[in-house]
Amino acid sequence: MSEFIPGYNHKTIEAKWQERWQKHACFQAENFSEKPKYYALVEFPYPSGVGMHIGHMRAYMSLEVISRKRRMEGYNVMFPLGFDAFGLPTENYALKHNIHPRTVTDDNIASFLEHIKKTGFSFDLSRKVDTTDPEYYKFTQWIFLKMYEHDLVYRSKTYVNFCPDCKVVLSNEESQGGSCDRCGSDVVQKEKDVWFLKITAYAEKLLEGLKHFDSPQRIATEQEKWIGKSFGAEMRFPLKDQPDYLEVFTTRPDTVFGATFMVIAPEHQIIDRYKDTIHNMDAIEAYRQQAKLKTEFERVQLQKDKSGVRLEGLMAMNPFTQRPIPIFIADYVMITYGTGAIMAVPGHDQRDYDFAKKYDLPIIEVIQGGDLSQAAFTDIEQGILINSGFLNGLSVKQAIHTMIQHLESQNLGHEKIQYKMKDWAFNRQRYWGEPIPIIYCPTCGIQPVPYEDLPVRLPMVEHFQPTESGDSPLANIESFIHCSCPKCKGPARRETDTMPQWAGSSWYFLRYMDPKNPEVLASMDLLKYWGPIDWYNGGMEHVTRHLIYSRFWNHFLHDIGVVPFGEPYLKRTAQGLILGEDGEKMSKSRGNVVNPLEIISEYGADTLRAYILFIGDYEMATPWNENGLKGCRRFLDKIWRLIPKVVDRPEQSDAIETSVHKTIKGVNDDYENLKFNTAIAKMMTLVNEMGQLDHVRRHDFEVLLKLLNPIAPHLCEEVWEMLAHKTMLVAESWPTFDPEKLIEDQVEIVININGKVRDKMMLEVDADDARVTERALEREKVREWIQDKPIRKIIVVTNKLINIVI
């Protein structure tokens, strides 16, 4: 790795300009400037121990280029960075090495900042935020309390992964394959009280907002699918011989005449309600126990193999056929979706069909068009209702509509819009997170912490090991737990759970606009000036979680009048992964990780920045290849070697004038469209052309420096200074092109014969069809091909080609 590379000295040049930019605060955004504002945002990092990796650099480089370009275009640019520093890896590292997470976090942030500087990023670090700073999480807690005040927070029971041996709650990641990460014993589902944020109340707003969201289709589609809106009906099925009913959600109310049984989730309450009526409770309980033990992993494996148990002694009535139908419990019905109960229509739902075949239940055809001896017929675009009373003869869509009207008029049910998105389980049994600002009083019950008592500080203690009971480590800290009730002033206990990793990142982009404000999360004036975010870039992996969560919080803050805009992001893009040289995802365990600091030391930051952009399509995954790096370094060295050729005299300028203007246009457009790889290729071409000349006109060379500056700013500043400029390149304006200069006077016309290239000729620009034809037919090669065959057709594309069909 210590190969000697001649050319410019990147070490001295890069350090020099990094110092100078810092000294002159070149990248500080100015509040209320006269210039138009531009807010470019990248996802803030989790400051892990290894510091910045190649993936971070790629994620930041797009808007780094755009920010530097925007500044030259005359915008007041805010391009901030901060740290999302709460989280499990830090806590685990701290436990293992017996260092406090605060110390670990501070160290990691310091080294990350050092890496940022060494790569020459133009972040405004005077605005940096740290989610673990009490002055920051004070407002994270404040937002939680506001949501509590507006009934968007509730407490409810849910099932969590639990290891009975370790007595600890596990995350999905810690219980993969159904066994505990620590001891290997089987994980069970345990019911637990959980704080929920009612994000489903914002489902419609989040969906609606996507319409005004500038992003590649894949990003909007993923969010749409995550929200998972479906349209249907809720309807009631009476129980036989009981004054009671089962309510189901269905997207196919039209098929109700074909409902021959019902299935409810194992957890459904009706089972306990009728435990004296049901006479096979032993079998039911056994199945419920078994379902509880089933992990996510097993459920996936057993997907096709449906099992269930019939409730003996309890039947439902199909309200339309008036026939009694059996009720089953089966784990293919989820308690968390819809009503936890379904009407099973085996003729027109594949899962119900499989279940009916297994348990030998009747299958009734109510929509004509399929072959029910083979599979359920589920096509909603075609098929006519049969065996369905008043629906007979209707199409599926008509029948759905008619049925819903009927249900509502007869008071049997109603239209229902259902979402797949679930409310957000908002607590974790962990130390290194924001304490949830709630107090339990033995007399007054659950009490929110008064706003003026915020922040509820995380106690800085030495021991924060997880507890045996599965409670948060905070439950062991006496000084934290005990407090007084805000209402009756009597002794009370604090909530000991903390917020999830996603909390602090759900509003950080607002804090950048006013990072030091002690009173409010950000002042209205500054929010109005800077917001919303003009361009947000980040990873695809955050599109469904972080993006949805943060949009939810922002909409809420907008609704309560704290933030002046509903949708926080005007535009969102996502970078592709950089894979290891072996084409696999970079990871420590695979040993294919590339360390940016080593590359910077050997080749320089500018080379690394250029290569990260040149490596391939920015939005797609691509493998790392160290050889490509050398090409980028050679490109920068070539520019360095051009310096002696630079002259003030204008002769020679005509030779590459068109190229210069074309390059300005091409590079400009490519930057805006994230096509950095082709932008660099265009500049390489221009540099190669300049290399052919004896002299390079100063103006042309300076255009090149400006275009390249967003990518290789250190080198460009240095060369700019060598050209006897007193001001910095960061303060220069972005080059423009003259559309007239793009036009060449001669173009190459391709001559096709029967669609195959047979000849080429140079011709003046915009020659008309007749002239192109005439000149083409004069050509010897063309005549040889045609000989005496008749010409059937001639197609001319101006300035491009002529196709002669014979």
Add this chain to the structure above:
RNA sequence: GCCGGUGUGGUGAAAUUGGUAGACACGAUGGACUCAAAAUCCAUUGCCUUAAACAAGCGUGUCGGUUCGAGUCCGACCACCGGUACCA
């Protein structure tokens, strides 16, 4: 299974609305410079036939279609990557 994406030289990859496939770069080969090497510069570099081409043929995952003309559009399929998971 479903949804999304991708498939182009030895390699990373380019290619406005269908209009010269392989830009740019890496690597490789030959040459110049050098005592030599590195660096730099020049030339060649999709495959095949050929002594060589100024020549012909083939070529963008597979098969078929539309068109004067298809990497690009349409239909069927295959492979890989990512997301998701019994959502009624």
